[in-house]
Amino acid sequence: MPYPAPALDEVTTTGGFLLVLSFVVPVAAALLAFVAGGRPAERIALTSMPLGLAIAIAIMVALKRAGAPLVYLLGGWAPPLGIVLRADGLSAVMMAITAVVIGAVGVFGRTDFRTPSGSVEARAPFAFWILLLAVWGALNMVFLGGDLFTLYVALELLTFAAVPLVCLDGRAETLQAALRYLLFALLGSVLYLVGTALLYGSYGTLDIVLLSRKIQAEPATLAAAALMTVGLLAKTALFPLHLWLPAAHAGAPAAASAVLSGLVVKGSFFIVVRFWFDVMPGIPGFAAAQLLGVLGAGAIVFGSVIALRQERLKLLIAYSTLAQIGYLFLMFPLAFGGASTRLENAGALAGGVLQAISHATAKAAMFMSAGLIYAALRHDRITGLGGVARALPMSVLAFALAGAALIGVPPSGAYLAKDLLLEAAAEREQWWWAASIQAGGIFTGSYVLLVLAHALMPAPEPAASRASVSRVGEAAALALALCSLLLGLVPWEEYLPVARGTLSNPLTLETLSTALWPIVAGGVLAILLGRWGARPERISMGQVLVAMVELPRRATLALGKALERVDRMLRQWSAAGLVLLVLAILFGAAMLVAD
């Protein structure tokens, strides 16, 4: 298995040139698209996508054949003076899934971002294709970069490409959301930069492997670690640093939201993983990891409850991203192996990464279907979704499959991820994380069911028109949703530290029941917390049901409204800024304590 820590890496391995190509192709395509402009830009972008996917697959094949990480010395210079690109199992799977999602978004975006026939070049299409290619190139560099400063530049490229995508439609709210995103992300990057300065000052190198050999728990290092972690958390929008995410992801055009939620937030998340697991596995200690887990669990509860209270579909999906991001961070406290004080590259890591991959595909599919629904209905009010299932069956099916994949119905990747995380929690005897993981599944079920219930209700007025919805777009969304549902069948043990490998039999009664009870529990939550619109008049049974749930609903609603008030407070800039600084100090203290 090629995953274990890379050995001495002064030499470029065979197949290393593929690593260079994987970021050269998107960057060169972006440059060419910039000069060509107009329709050729779209064509260049769409041509580069299969090429990039082929390179990602080639890297996976080469990795499997080599049995060790692929390395490339840029310019022929070895670290610490030079920069190195490294591809281990983690990078390879992230690059592959990025190529898949970018391809799907490219196909989906052809309808919305086509240069109109009367003009040579238009603003939104030109910007969209170049920004999409830049996001892709930046992400590949994030996954491959072996030097902390190269990761910083790649992360900045990612932010500068993502921000204009938010305000591509030019409305005032999206401009405001984009500015908030940019400023908060810049605050995060500056904190990251201070960390790299302190690390270089202490060890004389920023190369990941060299640093991992030299790093020790000194005060300057702990300060750097705390600052870099918090800066990256601000860019990943982990609760309570999430002030920019809901408006930004909900306000962007559908194709852009798919990329932003599915891929962009994974970039900074990946760097946190690299930093904690590869650079300083022995430094953070138990307390800091538990702190990360607490923030993650908080994000799950907070994001899910507020998602349930949303009136608009895109905002619901954006808040669900918030919850899922929290889910990703549950892997950190679970990664401490038994009695050791180091983070281990084991099941918890594989679970977290698998969850990230599943979320990428599923969330992109969800945003795509939301975009199609909006295009047909001209609004995305959840209570007004009645009749959509009949009018747009493919889109609603895509949403349902993506939702099922996120909940963890086998054989989805999320099911395998949940399994791995629960196993790790059982080993460590940290039952509170097991409870959080299960809660995550239930909450996901609740808001997916809420939307589906509304969509399946009969339409009060004549059904929405189907003509305005593109078949190709629906196909792309459906393909991505299916992909996310079937991810559990991929042989992950070649690339991730998964001991068991694929699911032995995904359709036994036992596995199905473990997957289905969160959905039932989620349904109950949806009834208690969701917005239901006009009370059902026709069925008398419905009225009995409504009367039964009235009291518990009032209680849970009080909780829901309290959380909404907290959310509104946390989304004030000054409050979020203060929380950021408090978290930095808390992390520093936690790491100091573990020393």
Next chain:
Amino acid sequence: MSAATVFGLCGAALAGLGLYGLIVNPQPLRKIVAFNLLGSGVFIIFGIVARRGAAAGFGADPVPQALVITGMVVAFSATALAVALLLRLFQTAGSVTLDADSPANMGTDSVDA
């Protein structure tokens, strides 16, 4: 006190001032100025690291200097993008507030439906 110590503390103080301005000032343009202040403070810290690494006949370690130059260009592009966004926001909305007052349908205390 050596130059490195004096300017190191100066850089840390600049970063602190920038942080304060970024969090407290409501006008986004002042936040952008504060961000530049914060960035320049961080670059000074990098410069201290470079100065302490003087060796081999150089007055300062060239690698951190190169990193700072790269960082300065990135910070400038960030400033340019932020200013352009801000100007466009002002043009479109007539105000420059960053805090969304009542974003569409964001869980208001309306009658539960």
Next chain:
Amino acid sequence: MTIASALEMALAAVVLGMAMWTIVARETFAAAVGFVVYGLLLALVWVRLDAVDVALTEAAIGGGLSGVLLLGAAARLRASETRAAAERPGGIMRLGAAALSATVAAAFGASVLLLPDAAPTLAPAAAANAVATGLGNPVTNVLMAFRATDTLLEKVVLLLALVGVWSLAPDRLWGGYPGARHQADPLGTLAFLARLLPPVGIVVGIYVVWAGANYPGGAFPGGTILAAMWLLVIMAGLTDTPTISSRRLRLVLIAGPGVFLVVGLGGLCVGTAFLAYPVAYAKPLIIAIEIAMTLTIAATLGLLVAGAPERSAGR
């Protein structure tokens, strides 16, 4: 205490004072002016730290171009001042922010003071490997040879920021002229300076690029000086910005990263590695890349300051 350290402390005090003024000044325009002064003083700090390349870059980009950008924006946003000021957070919030910022700043300061005394450094490695390029300026060596990929990525970042700025234009103005049309009294000081300074500035800019091979300088400060001269001429109304759909402009904008990428791929296909230079041709290749980079940097920085298209192309 020697005179030098006394002067250093005085300089640090003045810099901190300017920074404080920038944060607490009531009017944004005044804060922006303070920021320009701060940037220039900071360049002096960099010289004291023996980082002259960085000092040049700070003076040009940090003080100069950023200052122009912020001053222009402050002037345009005057109308929003009062309403924005009304949103100032309350006393407790400000106190909390001040306390937390002070704590974090103290953490920075303490970490800097606690850095190991035998400072690890890459200077000897950089010196030993300088023969690979034949250049005398170690910072240029690091930027163009040892960590060339960072520089390539950064060029792409610049271009992306420009695409982002352009994407903010209203749909109907796409393809038009960035920025407002400036007018200046043809007999006034601005027009006079715009006729006098650019020839000198262009020569200085090219010299800084050329000298960057062996002395402090390089493509970034040089390109910024060229951009500043271009902006001066535009602001005096003596010329106009090109339209953003101009094919020639776009070719100039990708020249830097494009040439860099071509040389890199050449190294990948026929040479030893991506962005590796054959020792015999290292210096001419690097100089060729730097020339392309200077053109791109000048154009990109100038256009970033000019802003999104505000006038439509067909007039």
